[in-house]
Amino acid sequence: DAGVTQSPTHLIKTRGQHVTLRCSPISGHKSVSWYQQVLGQGPQFIFQYYEKEERGRGNFPDRFSARQFPNYSSELNVNALLLGDSALYLCASSLGLSSSYNEQFFGPGTRLTVL
């Protein structure tokens, strides 16, 4: 069975540009969460989407947005890129909403470099 897939694997952008990252959850999973992981730190929660609705938002500026499609795949968009946005962006999927009863499965991430 395929796990969580993310595309692209690597991306290089310049400051001020826009980026779209994509995530396909495990088949049957309805929840997708996005995390940002800066080198040497733990992942930081950005968004959770469940049944195509935003159900959680972390402490990130409005330059970050996301959406979930009817097939439960998801996109993370970041506008007006800053150098500090350089990080590994992780997507995690789970069957249900709560991480207390639904194991989260992480994808391999997209490595974004902003020059």
Added chain:
Amino acid sequence: SQKIEQNSEALNIQEGKTATLTCNYTNYSPAYLQWYRQDPGRGPVFLLLIRENEKEKRKERLKVTFDTTLKQSLFHITASQPADSATYLCALDMSDNNAGNMLTFGGGTRLMVKP
């Protein structure tokens, strides 16, 4: 503000010994705590979840304790092997009413098991 602290220094141990990693948190009363393993360049992998009413949980060579008075969790790997070398992350749900949709991770502790 809520804070999760893990020892940022790498833990080096000899094969066969027990590794013990610490996760401390402040200003929060989580209903549960999770531990993940992360290998370089890959997404985290879920290992164990322990609830506030559980003092200890085991899975094969892994053992987790949860002391809500001390606001601390300990993660033990017994009979450690070089293959256990990785970064270990603890995570708490910091959503309203423990809804389970806003995982917050510590910075992780890197474990190196030497043969």
